Amino acid sequence: MKAYDLVIIGGGPAGLAAAAAARENGIESILILERDRELGGILNQCIHNGFGLHTFQEELTGPEYAGRFIAMVEELGIEYRLHTMVIDISPDKKVIAMSREEGLFEIQAKAVILAMGCRERSRGALNIPGYRPAGVYSAGTAQRLVNMEGYMPGKEVVILGSGDIGLIMARRMTLEGAKVKAVAELMPYSGGLKRNIVQCLDDFGIPLKLSHTVVDIDGRERLKGVTLAKVDEKGKPMPGTEEYYSCDSLLLSVGLIPENELSRGMGVEISQITSGPVVNESLETSIEGVFACGNVLHVHDLVDFVSEEAKAAGRSAASYIKGINKVSDGRVIRLVPEGGVRYIVPSSICLERMENKLTVRFRVGAVYKKAAIAVYYDGKLAARKKRLIMAPGEMEEICLEKERLLKEENLKNIVICIEEEKAQEGMG
Amino acid sequence: MFDVIIIGAGVVGCAVARELSRYNAKVLVVEKCEDVCCGTSKANSAIIHAGYDAPRDSLMAELNVRGNEMMEELSKELDFPFKRNGSLVVCLEEEDRPALKELYERGVYNGVKGLRILSRKELLELEPNIQENAVGALYAPSGGIVCPFHMTIALAENAAQNGAEFRFNTMVKKITREEEAWRLETESGSFLSRCIVNAAGVYADTFHNMVSSQKIHITPRKGEYCLFDKTAGSHVTRTVFQVPGKYGKGVLVTPTVHGNLLVGPTATDIENREGTNTTQEGISQLLAKAQTTVKELPLRQVITSFAGLRAHEEGHEFIIGEASGAKNFFDTAGIESPGLSSAPAIGVMAAGMIRDALDLKEKENFIAERKGLLNPAALSLEERRALIREKPEYGNIICRCEMISEGEIIEAVRRPLGARSLDGVKRRTRAGMGRCQSGFCCPKTMEILARELSADMLDITKSGGAARLLVSSVK
Numbered sequence: 001m002k003a004y005d006l007v008i009i010g011g012g013p014a015g016l017a018a019a020a021a022a023r024e025n026g027i028e029s030i031l032i033l034e035r036d037r038e039l040g041g042i043l044n045q046c047i048h049n050g051f052g053l054h055t056f057q058e059e060l061t062g063p064e065y066a067g068r069f070i071a072m073v074e075e076l077g078i079e080y081r082l083h084t085m086v087i088d089i090s091p092d093k094k095v096i097a098m099s100r101e102e103g104l105f106e107i108q109a110k111a112v113i114l115a116m117g118c119r120e121r122s123r124g125a126l127n128i129p130g131y132r133p134a135g136v137y138s139a140g141t142a143q144r145l146v147n148m149e150g151y152m153p154g155k156e157v158v159i160l161g162s163g164d165i166g167l168i169m170a171r172r173m174t175l176e177g178a179k180v181k182a183v184a185e186l187m188p189y190s191g192g193l194k195r196n197i198v199q200c201l202d203d204f205g206i207p208l209k210l211s212h213t214v215v216d217i218d219g220r221e222r223l224k225g226v227t228l229a230k231v232d233e234k235g236k237p238m239p240g241t242e243e244y245y246s247c248d249s250l251l252l253s254v255g256l257i258p259e260n261e262l263s264r265g266m267g268v269e270i271s272q273i274t275s276g277p278v279v280n281e282s283l284e285t286s287i288e289g290v291f292a293c294g295n296v297l298h299v300h301d302l303v304d305f306v307s308e309e310a311k312a313a314g315r316s317a318a319s320y321i322k323g324i325n326k327v328s329d330g331r332v333i334r335l336v337p338e339g340g341v342r343y344i345v346p347s348s349i350c351l352e353r354m355e356n357k358l359t360v361r362f363r364v365g366a367v368y369k370k371a372a373i374a375v376y377y378d379g380k381l382a383a384r385k386k387r388l389i390m391a392p393g394e395m396e397e398i399c400l401e402k403e404r405l406l407k408e409e410n411l412k413n414i415v416i417c418i419e420e421e422k423a424q425e426g427m428g
Numbered sequence: 429m430f431d432v433i434i435i436g437a438g439v440v441g442c443a444v445a446r447e448l449s450r451y452n453a454k455v456l457v458v459e460k461c462e463d464v465c466c467g468t469s470k471a472n473s474a475i476i477h478a479g480y481d482a483p484r485d486s487l488m489a490e491l492n493v494r495g496n497e498m499m500e501e502l503s504k505e506l507d508f509p510f511k512r513n514g515s516l517v518v519c520l521e522e523e524d525r526p527a528l529k530e531l532y533e534r535g536v537y538n539g540v541k542g543l544r545i546l547s548r549k550e551l552l553e554l555e556p557n558i559q560e561n562a563v564g565a566l567y568a569p570s571g572g573i574v575c576p577f578h579m580t581i582a583l584a585e586n587a588a589q590n591g592a593e594f595r596f597n598t599m600v601k602k603i604t605r606e607e608e609a610w611r612l613e614t615e616s617g618s619f620l621s622r623c624i625v626n627a628a629g630v631y632a633d634t635f636h637n638m639v640s641s642q643k644i645h646i647t648p649r650k651g652e653y654c655l656f657d658k659t660a661g662s663h664v665t666r667t668v669f670q671v672p673g674k675y676g677k678g679v680l681v682t683p684t685v686h687g688n689l690l691v692g693p694t695a696t697d698i699e700n701r702e703g704t705n706t707t708q709e710g711i712s713q714l715l716a717k718a719q720t721t722v723k724e725l726p727l728r729q730v731i732t733s734f735a736g737l738r739a740h741e742e743g744h745e746f747i748i749g750e751a752s753g754a755k756n757f758f759d760t761a762g763i764e765s766p767g768l769s770s771a772p773a774i775g776v777m778a779a780g781m782i783r784d785a786l787d788l789k790e791k792e793n794f795i796a797e798r799k800g801l802l803n804p805a806a807l808s809l810e811e812r813r814a815l816i817r818e819k820p821e822y823g824n825i826i827c828r829c830e831m832i833s834e835g836e837i838i839e840a841v842r843r844p845l846g847a848r849s850l851d852g853v854k855r856r857t858r859a860g861m862g863r864c865q866s867g868f869c870c871p872k873t874m875e876i877l878a879r880e881l882s883a884d885m886l887d888i889t890k891s892g893g894a895a896r897l898l899v900s901s902v903k
Contacts, residue, residue: 035825085825096809100823103816104809122865124732127654131705132734134890134897138867149871151885151898176902220702221895237708248899261829264659 004079005029005321007095007109009086009262012041014294015115016069017307021314022113023076027321031107032073032080033097039073039080040066041117042140043303045147048168050195054304065303089266091287111289111317114263114277115310118295120165121255128160130217133224139165139253146172154249158226159183160214162190162197163393164301166253171200173251180204181245184212184228186235189367191255191393193301213237217250226250256299263292273343274298280332281349281358282316283309291317298345298361301395308359315355333411340364340371340418342392349414351405358400360416367391368418373398376415377408390418430456431786433612433621435600435635437461438469439576439768440760441627442583443775449590450779451788456621457584457592458614460599462892463852464845465580468629469768470855471704471736472651473693474576474684475667477766478515478568480535480543487746489538491770491777496570498772506582507800508575509685515571515667516546516555518721519564524671531566531671542569555664559723571667575685576768577855578800581845583775586798588844590791596848597892600628603638603757610639610757623756623782630701630739632747632761639754644747644761648701648737651693652710657729657863661687663722670721679717681725686858691718691725697740704735731863738764746770748777756785801839801856805831826876827869829862837873841880848881850874851891870897 005027008015011034019032038044043051046062053059056068073080084099093112098104120138137145137153143165145151155178159166162185170180183201188211190197201208209228215237216227230241258276260268269278269286276297277285284291293313294306333349344362368390375383375398383398390396398416405411432448434441437459448455461467476499482489503510519528528545535543544567551558551565558565588594595616602613603624612619626635633646656663661683670678681691694710711733719725741747741762751757760778763770782788804812804822815835816823822835840847840856847853850860853873860866860873874888874897889895 035828083824085828085831087825087831098812098816098823098825100816100820103820103823104813119864120867122731122863122867124655124730124865125728127706127711127730127733129706129708129711129733134895137870138864141867141870144871145898146902149875149885150902152900152902153898155899215708217705220704221889221891221893259828 010115011039014310017310018314021311025318114292133219135223161253163253167196167200338417430621434625436627437464445587447775447779455592476572491773492766494773495770508578517566640751642752653692656689827859832859
């Protein structure tokens with residue numbers, strides 16, 4: 001059996017950044033396992049620009065952004081295998097993988113970083129009624145077909161879901177000569193970044209129909225059309241508001257789900273809310289020496305933050321392999337999401353192992369205007385940060401400083417919540 | 429001139445073809461779709477009923493019990509997944525107890541073995557996820573689950589192995605009598621046959637009524653279903669029915685042979701014989717009903733929903749035999765539930781009638797066994813390693829959710845009666861049937877199909893006909 005200090009599952013942005021950081025922190029024996037035909041993950045099909053503003057202070061396309069990290073990994077001489085599917089990881093970190101070239105093989109790892117990314121929610125998960133014709137695609141599949149395989153999945157398009165991939169694909173399909181008739185969004189607000197709504201819909205005059213959903217899919221063989229309807233506050237379609245759109249394709253951008261089949265298989269504790277592993281300050285899962293980062297941990301909006309998080313996971317894995325930063329007193333502070341905050345990553349902090357600064361990421365559950373992020377240390381207000389607007393589609397973060405936390409005697413809980421200003425404007 | 433032409437390559441048509449292929453006869457199966465198992469056989473509960481439900485002294489009861497008894501051996505002979513997981517009919521109201529008792533007695537009368545009435549305590553021990561307010565249940569250990577795709581494909585492949593011919597995309601337009609034979613006008617030519625088997629599912633009345641003055645009428649009865657992810661597959665281990673009570677017939681909750689959880693069906697009579705669309709009301713109705721018997725149903729784990737049409741005949745009885753006034757035209761009509769369970773027995777019965785009518789003789793070289801697709805997941809690590817060494821395509825995983833390799837997809841296409849579309853590959857290999865519902869593997873499977881069929885990517889379809897997946901190349 002082969003043995004490596006660190007095995008990284010997935011060669012997308014998270015896996016690449018984690019590998020580079022681990023190498024820079026002194027780990028020589030690293031192996032990245034990637035199931036696709038090249039490194040870079042989903043970025044390879046994201047040929048639009050807008051990547052890297054935080055990391056490189058310039059605007060790159062997805063492949064360019066990935067390229068920089070691939071170059072880094074190549075320069076550092078980190079080993080990787082392509083076309084390689086991991087089929088099982090045991091709790092004692094034995095990885096079983098297979099590929100055409102090497103067949104079925106086992107690897108013993110000292111530490112594992114989970115970086116498998118996420119997948120798209122499918123039509124079935126939404127129970128959209130109607131027929132099941134050709135022409136119904138998840139937006140990411142359509143993106144792969146257009147950008148990587150060179151095929152158009154349709155020429156008259158309706159998109160359900162205004163997540164970023166849906167918005168990006170509305171523009172992409174338009175640029176390729178298709179007619180995008182509408183983007184329907186179940187919620188009263190878009191799940192995508194504001195800049196994408198402007199650049200991908202508004203600039204092309206594509207209508208965004210908020211509080212709308214698909215209530216029927218027509219066409220037995222190839223899609224003929226869909227029926228959109230307005231929904232009430234509970235998301236239920238309102239009778240009488242149905243409108244038929246003839247189209248030959250329906251793209252779904254209705255949410256991403258971290259791909260944690262391997263994590264579950266090895267017994268890693270999974271959060272019900274993020275569908276990703278529960279991790280501590282080191283991004284370590286419930287199994288010692290198994291770390292998670294990127295979209296497998298929680299779905300991100302910007303790849304820059306994936307890279308940042310992955311670097312932290314790489315550093316933590318390096319410390320673990322080198323046997324430093326072992327815990328002595330095991331004092332643990334819990335991070336608790338309350339009032340308006342859906343989840344927080346990580347969910348606990350071991351002060352002893354914490355780096356000097358720790359970025360804590362979270363999402364809000366609704367749109368807030370002129371509200372504040374409040375942080376409480378065992379019930380005592382510790383920080384309050386005003387924000388003009390917060391939305392579920394944009395990840396929030398705060399930074400915790402070790403020095404400050406050490407000053408708190410016997411700190412047990414850090415609560416993060418959203419506090420609305422009293423005289424708040426109506427949402428309209 | 430054929431000896432027998434079978435109209436319809438569903439489970440019944442294929443079962444009849446397989447049984448007929450035991451004899452020295454020239455057999456042709458014509459099917460309007462591009463593949464076997466495209467109608468009623470493809471979208472149903474995938475249940476092998478025990479046989480307590482069918483009316484006493486009915487053909488349904490007889491063939492159900494016989495089909496159930498045949499299933500074990502048949503599944504081994506033809507290598508398709510079948511599991512005798514047992515079934516439960518849960519009683520939720522004291523007032524429905526007589527109905528439970530009646531089911532028990534009817535079952536005993538019908539010849540179902542091992543039936544037992546369970547107390548509430550016994551029931552909850554057996555199935556902890558049944559609602560606490562259940563008062564008891566009928567337990568039928570002989571109830572089972574099957575893969576209807578694999579069963580139908582297995583019957584068809586075995587029939588083909590033994591010389592039966594299949595023609596797809598061949599819709600029958602007209603049937604006329606000529607002196608000593610029947611003439612079938614189809615979309616792709618006209619055929620003569622001494623004998624015809626009408627196994628046309630929801631269209632069986634159309635063909636029957638072309639040749640017989642004693643008309644029948646089939647009503648498509650829609651059943652909608654929700655399929656759950658494998659993470660929910662062990663929510664129940666037996667097939668859980670509801671006692672038909674004041675809220676109607678109820679829906680079932682069952683594991684599938686592949687480890688998913690299946691919930692359904694609804695029952696709505698419709699006009700459209702191709703009306704396999706799901707509806708908002710249907711889905712919410714069936715999920716609500718299922719939750720009356722099973723608690724904590726993980727609704728977030730639904731991965732797809734679908735609808736199938738049962739071929740309901742007004743008399744609610746299988747119509748098997750020579751149509752009145754139409755010599756050598758044999759019906760297998762009105763095959764609604766328990767049709768899948770009964771199919772093997774229907775095959776034997778219909779083939780027997782035809783053997784007698786045409787005086788067919790048994791072949792000496794009939795091949796009774798058929799081997800299914802190679803399933804690498806069933807191999808040991810060592811065997812799998814050896815397989816990939818020899819055939820590297822088995823090391824290339826195409827469908828991540830179900831872990832299906834390129835090797836399996838290639839085999840599905842290359843087999844006799846092989847897959848021609850994405851759905852064809854899906855039914856044979858499960859590629860695309862998992863939680864992402866082909867999001868990742870669809871482009872790769874299309875590529876393999878195009879390569880194997882020497883077809884253009886633009887001509888690859890989801891399910892044959894006009895179901896093309898792509899519209900053009902990027903300019």
